[in-house]
Amino acid sequence: MKKLLTGNEAVAQGAYEAGVKYASAYPGTPSTEILENIAKYTEDILAEWATNEKVALESAMGASVAGARSMAAMKHVGVNVAADPLFTISYTGINAGMVIVTADEPGQYSSQNEQDNRNYAKFAKIPMLEPSDSQESKDMIKTAFEIGETYDTPVLVRMTTRVCHSKGIVHCCERKEVQIKDYKKDVMKYVCVPAVSKRLRVKVEERMQKLSDFSDVTELNYFEWNDKKIGVIASGAAFTFAKEVFGDSVSYLKLGFTNPLPAEKIREFAGNVDKIYVIEENDPYIEEQVRILGFDCFGKNLFPSYGELTSDVIRKSVFGEANKTIEYDRKKVVPRPPTLCVGCPHRGFFYQLGKRKDIIVSGDIGCYTLGFAEPYNAVDLTICMGAGASMGHGAQQVFDMKKDSGKRVVSVMGDSTFFHTGINSLINVSYNRSNAVTVILDNRVTGMTGHQDNPGTGYTLQGKKTVELNIEKLVRAIGIENVVQINPNDLTSVKAALDWALSLDEPSVIITRWPCVLKKLSLQDKEEFKEIFQDKYSIDQNKCTGCKVCIKTGCPAISFDNAAKKATIDLEQCVGCSVCFQVCPVGAIGKVGT
Amino acid sequence: MVKSILLVGVGGQGTILASKLLTTGLMEAGYDVKMSEIHGMSQRGGSVSSQVRYGEKVESAVIELGGADILVAFEKMEALRWLEFLKPGGKVVINNYEISPISILSGKIDYPQGIIEEISEKVDTVVIDAAGHAKDMGNSKVMNVILLGATIKSMGLDHIDWEKIIEGNVKQQFVDINKKAFKCGANLV
Ligand SMILES: Cc1ncc(C[n+]2csc(CCOP(=O)(O)OP(=O)(O)O)c2C)c(N)n1
C-alpha cells in the first residue's frame, strides 16, 4: 500500500515491518515522532519513553540481549548522553538486531549545536546507514537489522531534520514476525572486564574489515552514470539537493552505507570522472576518506561546513549565484521569535525572577529557556540538558570564595529535565552543599518537544497508568531539606519563595507546580487543578493609565495601542492565569463577569 | 515538470492540515509528491512553512530560493518574509489577516504598512479575506481550507476530487463546513 509518510513515520513503519518488539527513546526534535508512531503498534511493539538517552540505549540493548529486535531513537545531542554504552556495545555485539537512530540537525532549527553524528559511527566502530528520503528510511531500517544480525553489531541510522520531517510516498508491506531468540549466558561476550574486552577489541577490527568489504558490494552504495566530466559523491538529504541542481548532467556515487565507506567504489568512481564534488552536510566526513584514498576533490573548500546544503546553497557554491529572486524591501519584515504561550506557567516565575538584582540564573533546556529573552532577560547560561543545576553549583562555589561577592545563583530546570539528568546535578548540589537555589519548573509534562509523558505524569508512552514520581519527596530523599512547592501563577508566593531560598546558607529547592496550557489534562490533573483555565480577564479602558506594566509580563494575549495609550486583552486567547491582573498597579484588570 | 507550492503562516493557523489535504490529493491523482515542514518552535508563535512539490519525479522536498510557483500566505507579513522563495513571475495568494509578534503587540513598533502594495507591484497577487469568510461560515478555523481552495484553483488542480479527499481526512462533523470552505476559496480566485 502507498502512503505519504514523514521520514520519522517511515522509520516507525520500518520498525514494524522488521518485527521490532521493543523500542525506547527520550524525546528530542527532530526525532520525537519516531517513538510516537511506533507507540501506535500497541499489539506488536512495546514502546517506552526512557528517562534519558543513555537509559533508552541501554534498555534497547537489554532487549536485544534477551532476544528481541529492538530500537533506540534520539536527537543528535542525545547520542552524547548515550555515548558511554554505545562505545562498548560495539564490542559486545548483540543477540537480536538492534538499531540506533540519530536525528541530526544541520541548520539548527531547534538545537543547541550542529554536531555531525556520522563521526560517532566511525569513533564507536559501528556500521551506519544514511537514508535520503522516506522510502529509504523505511527500507534502511529493515536492512539495518539484517546487517546487524549478520555481522553481530548494533547499527546506527543517521537521519537529519529534512529527512525526519519531509514526507514522501512510501510503499508499505506486512510485518514479518521475528521470533524472540533464546538467551544464552556468554560472559566472554557480554561481561566487559579488560580480559574480555581485549579479545572483543580484536573482533571489532575483524568485523569492520568484513563490513568494509560489504560496503563495496552493497547496493546501498550505487553509481548513477551520466556525463563523466563531473562526478558527485553525496549521502542523505544532500543527495536529493544535489540531484535537484544537477539532474542527469553529472554522474553520481550515492552513498547509503557510510561506515565503513566503500573504498573500492570511491576509487572506481574517481577513476572515471574528471572532477569530484563531495556534497555532504556539516563535517568533511566523506571528503576526508576520498582524500585519504589519494583523490583531489571539491568539498569543504567549496561548500559550507555549517547549515543545510539545500539546492540554493549548492548552486551558489558551484555557479556563484542561486536562482533569480524577487527584490523587495526586507526592512518591512519583523522577526517572529517564539514566545511563552498565553497562560504558560513559566511566565509568572520569570516575571518575578527577572526583577532580581545580583543573581546569576543558570538555565537549562526546555520551554523555560525562553526566560532568557525579552521582556524577562532572566537567564544567564544555557548549555545542555541537566547542566543548569551543576553549572549553577560550580559557579556558586566560586562566587562564595570571594568575600562579600554577594552573588547568588538560581538554577532552573523543567520536570522532564529533572528526571533526565537534572537529578544527578541536584544530588551533587546536595552532596557538596553549595547554597545555590535550584528551581524545578514542574509543568506536569515534557513541553518543548510536544507534550510527552514523563516519570512525573503518571502515564506511559502507550497510555498505561503507572506510578507518578513525586518530585518533592525525591528532592528531600537526596538530602535537601529546604523545599517548597508553589503555584507559579501566584506572584506573591513566587516572590516569597525566592526571598526565603536566597536567605538560606544551604541548598534549597523551589518546585513550581502548574500544568502547561497545551497539556492534555489527565483525570488526576483535572482533580488537582480544579480552577484551571476557567476565567478570563479584561482591562477596564477607563482605568488603564497606559503604564505598560502588564506588557512586561510578555503575554501574547495583551497588546498595547500606542495611539490610545491603552492595553487590551484578546479574550479569545486569554486562559485566566491572572498574572497581568496581579501586576496592574491601578487595578484596571478584572475577571470577566465580576 | 515539478511544481512547487509554498504555504506559510504562523504556528496554529492550520497550514499542516492544508498541506496534508493537498499532498494526499496530489498523491491520489498519481503524482510523485514530497513535502517538507519545519515546525520545531511553531507552537510558540513562530513562523511556519509547508513546502509541497509534485510532478512525475520529485528529487528534493525543499523549495529553494526563487523556486516556488505559488506562495500562499496565511498571514500578511509572512508573505513578505518568504517572498524570496517565489519564482519571478510566480503567483502570490495573501490572506489579508494580521498576527502580530510580541514586539508589535507590546507597542514597541508598528505592524508594517504597505505590504500588499510592495508585493502586488512586483508579482501577480490575489488578496483574499479568508478570515472574514470563515467567520461568516461560523467557524474561524476553516480559514486554512478556504486558502487551500484558492491555491488549488490558482494551480489549475481542479480535476482532482477534493471533496473526496476532505471526506477521507477531516473529522465527520467538520466535513460539510470544510467542503463549503474549499468551494468558497476556489471561487475567490
Ligand atoms: C540530550 C537532549 N535530549 C533531548 C533534548 C530535547 N529537549 C529539549 S527541551 C526538552 C524537554 C524539556 O522538558 P521540561 O524540562 O519538562 O521543560 P518544558 O519544556 O516542559 O518547560 C527536550 C526533551 C535535548 N535538547 N537534549
Ligand code: SF4
Ligand atoms: S508549551 Fe507549555 S511550557 Fe511551553 S511555552 Fe507553551 S505553555 Fe509554556
